[in-house]
Amino acid sequence: MTDAPIGRVSADTMTPLVFIHDAAIDDFIATLLIESMPQFDLKGVIIANADCVPEPGIEVASRVNQFMGRPDLPLGLSKARGWNPFPWPYRGDCIRLGAIPILAPFTSNVPTPPPSGDDLLADMLQAAIDTGTPLTILLTTGFTPLTDVLAARPELAQGVGQIVWMGGALDVKGNLDPSTIPAEVANKHAEWNVFWDPFAADEALARFGEVAVFPLDITDTAAVTKELMATLQAQGAEHSFSQFAYEAYDLVSEEPFYDMWNVTSTVWLDAPELYSAPRQTPLQVVQWGFEQGWLQPAPPEADRPSHNLYLSFADQPGFYDYVTTRLARSA
Template identity: 25%
Template sequence: MFPIRFIFCKSIIAGFILLLVFPASAVKVIYDTDMGIDDWSAMLVVANHPDIELLGITSNGAGEGHCEANMRNIPDLLALSMSPDVPFACGYHYPLDGYFAFPEPWRKQADTLSGVAVPPSARQPSKVNAVELLHQLLSQQDEKVVLLTAGSLTNIALWLQKYPQDKPLVSRLVMMGGGFDAPGNIIVPGFTTDHPNKKAEWNIYVDAIAADRVFQSGLAIEVVGLDLTNQVKVTAQYAQRFKAQVKAEAARFWDQVLDDNDWFIESGEYYFWDVLAALVVADPHLCQGDMQPVWVEYQHVEKGDKWTDKNMPPMTESGQPRRHYDPATFGITHIGGDNPPVKICRHTEPQVAFDRLIEILNIEVEAR
């Protein structure tokens, strides 16, 4: 009888530990990321947040990071968190259509984690691609899941196309992207100074076709766009405050990233983008807004210009000729039209967001 009681007690203890790690009220989340600079802190938030159960991470090569580098960097950063073992995969390497991409220096920074060294992980990506991993993870759950997107919506659009039956398995899609009353962020001094697009936001701009399909989908979307993120600016004072409170490895990593990007902070152009969307997942009150239909603008043109990425293949993932679009209008988000209404986040609580990031990244991870 002793072995039976021992096994029974071990099961109770194991269940109790799981409850401590993931409380019954924990939000199940799949994180879709392009692994740009702000995605790293967002990933550490969802991997460390006591009210989130991270199920897996999907990525693609259409945003800031390239797939090969993303598949190295994701497990390395996860090893600094409370969720080191979740599955991860990459998807399509290019946008669904068009020839637009992030500036190459930004992509190099994404691929190298801004030059901040972290211990390499031996973990390998899933044997299936990002769309298949999304489908598998959703199908395995007995409750609805939140999708958090912090990059182009390429993976989500392809998943919706292949597995439309999965939509009821998603409770919310919280996305960082777009903007309405706020000015766009495509024009960045020193990188895209003479760019003609003054209204779009980068995550939508690089794959506007994917974004438009997602806004048509009927998913319960919450748009954490520039109207919201511009309220949470990262300042030198905040970076100093963060540094003074560093305790855990995740926080130490992010502190080094902030040090390496002091020039970015000093430019006054650095905000809580993806990390604010990650915080909204667990704290919905950080998104106060209204319901409106949204559509995405794109206009075909005959040929490309200086903003065309000539390294992209001439054929799309669907086997169609890749088309050129007007860079001045591509990816601009508009309110109106016939799409199902989505929640547009208008107001947040900046101090709460600042405090939450410090708290969550400083959660101590037990040695493994």
């Protein structure tokens, strides 16, 4: 049984959106891109304690909000706890991001302890119900921040509109690295946003239909290329958003495995024509054993809703052009 979302907004109305992420470098470029999308109204940002260190993560999020001219954008820290913690070397990227020169003028205005991301999400979902306007959820971390809130208040599921999620790996290898976690759990199929909390991922995919899923199959083809970096650097002389993206990606541009994971799912919101038609299939997640976190098609007898898996670009050069064009702006 799936939760049916409430009615869609009309074409001439901005769509409310919440961005739930874990303060990875790519998440903040995605945030700048959302700000360039006139049809979306970014209502709030929620940070999950996953691929980050939570306090530096939410503090850099506050500084990015100020940088892009949104100092009052609601910001909260989820109470969600994952099952398999991200490696510390990955989580430290948010600290390095906080040291890039373009953010130097900005100071975090997040109190201690940070505002509750759970309360923020609950308030936005209740507003969606009260106004009859569904809330689009862009999720580039595990599903736990959403499933935890709905476990406490199941009625809020009626406020959920489109869910867009970066996670999983279907026809390609996962990204668990045995050099960063014990080989005994580093299976070849799991992707980190699923592996972090496979139980929440399985629960959400069983509950909600037509989730737009962007697995490693497509993000593996969205590398931080030298051409992208050169364009951002050139544009950075006149456009602060490009300079931010250049300085941020420069921290990881020499890492061969670093891709535009979260930007890939974000761009789809505004430019779905750049993506090949999705594969439509129900999904399930292996929850126990060595293959924990393996996202895979569910058998018919599982009686699960179908989801839209975006596995490739229809126009890969157009994807890169979209990113650089949208970032050719200043706060």
